Amino acid sequence: MATIYEVAALAGVSPATVSRVLNGAAVSPEKVRLVRDAAEQLNFTPNRTARRLRNQTSELIALLIPDVENPFFTALARGVEDRAQSAGFSVVLCNTDDDPAKETRYLDIANSENMAGVILAPSSEDGDIRHLTDRNRPVVAVDRNTGLNIDSVMVDNRAAGIAATSALFDAGYSRVACIAGPLGLEWTEERSLGWRQVVSRRGDGDGVVRPEYIQHANYRVDGGRAAMAALLALDNPPDAVVTTNNLMGVGALQVLSEAGITPPEFGVAVVGDLPFSTLSPDAITQVHLPARHLGTTAANMLLERIAGDTQPARTVVLRAALTQGATPAVRR
Amino acid sequence: MATIYEVAALAGVSPATVSRVLNGAAVSPEKVRLVRDAAEQLNFTPNRTARRLRNQTSELIALLIPDVENPFFTALARGVEDRAQSAGFSVVLCNTDDDPAKETRYLDIANSENMAGVILAPSSEDGDIRHLTDRNRPVVAVDRNTGLNIDSVMVDNRAAGIAATSALFDAGYSRVACIAGPLGLEWTEERSLGWRQVVSRRGDGDGVVRPEYIQHANYRVDGGRAAMAALLALDNPPDAVVTTNNLMGVGALQVLSEAGITPPEFGVAVVGDLPFSTLSPDAITQVHLPARHLGTTAANMLLERIAGDTQPARTVVLRAALTQGATPAVRR
């Protein structure tokens, strides 16, 4: 790989001048041409590592997500990328697997690689980002809260749970169950609290929320499957279900399909999107989480910080958008 | 951020000794302890940028994929990551959007960032990786061929197309159509050639392949939707369909569902996996592409090259595994 020294030699100027041309500082037009020609001829690409060591920063943003295989996070990633690219930054995606150790590892890498900043969907509330913040590397939290005083972009999870549940009642269902994630994760708890709130007001039993109608599962497809199976096996099974994320929704729909039940015969509302649903997209109620928008917003905030913005930490809360599913035919 | 100089000062040794301790060179036990303690105390993390500038390499592998939102590629990414992590390498995921310009950009970044190697699912056959190969940076192609003489890991696409189509005939369908990707992309053409081969042998019309039974679409969900709609609108519609990738399969199933048709009433075989199908996983025939395995294999080859292996370029072809869907009830 050619260096600025070789370019300088060929162009008959000093390395500093080459650097200036590269970085758009004032250089006489003739020398600019000389340098550009030499660079072209030598197929010169500036060495980003050296530049970085010198500048203590790079045009690289790290995006840490818990699961690249979850469409929600990939959509978010697209949002980050779109925004970052247009600002001349590149995004490296790191998969934390919801494992705090991996997360820490990637945070350290981002730090010691002198990346410009980090967007983090935290796997726990107490990740250690001090290494970064100590060096003034901005970190923006997305989708999940941290205990830290940093910019964050969240979804109104409670409202999403309320919207999903209300839509089912509106459509005429009356025994609405909930497949929620594990206890202790704020995002899923908030969504199921939304469910609880609506059910206690509009449900069958006059404000009584049947405990067997809420199932806690791992938040993956198999969790949704198990929970749906349990609901169907109840003595007095529900006639509709809210799932607090996309993957559990997939599992629930699979089990229904295997039982020969197709929405809207049984009501299904999912908090999240089902981009690869093999059902007609409007057979089910979806509370579309603004995943991509979450990404662009987070990237925006991060870029502002990188540019030197020092205002106090902000939290932006985005709202989900409902797509009402079909009404059960039997009730028409 | 602390540097080795500060660690050295605190430990009362030279920077060289600190470096030796970090890299496991021979140092007296006492000094090792001294250095470790000092490092601990200062919360020292070696600066990877500096290390890289010096060593001309890093423990970073770039993985360039056309679409992070496609489950096939995310599964592949997981494979790469698993293998890479266990070898102490980190993976950065770059999304090329099937755009040769973006691909080139990321290749240049990988190069000028001194990454250890690149795994590339090429967006075209003639990407320019000379910058990398000139510097002895290994590049492994995955899923798609390049015109270049490099290691590659492929799928037997023809066999996958044959398997999908044969499975439908075996299940009793006789008018088997094909939803294929755009002409000119090798992977999808190979799969549809597999279809053609089987149909010409086992189809209704004695070796005649009805031209209206093959639909070329973009390879995304909406392409699958349009193609399926066109097939259903035919005078003599098919009773089953093969799609040459996962996303078009999703689109086809959506349209069927909207038309009130549920497999196995209509046969569907998909080359690829439907991890988020909302149908029972065994209602449809899937030719499972070994996406993850593709990733681990590519990572293995790349790691060997990074370790200095110089044997001639190899091509590994992996085979897909069939999951037979249900048999149409009406034919039982």
Next chain:
DNA sequence: TTGAAAGCGCTAACAT
């Protein structure tokens, strides 16, 4: 075994 010193490629004072 340990230290001194050079150098990876670049940029930014500083001097001219």
Next chain:
DNA sequence: ATGTTAGCGCTTTCAA
């Protein structure tokens, strides 16, 4: 406007 030079943090000869 341009050149000289120091230094970013690390590793690795070379000498001791």
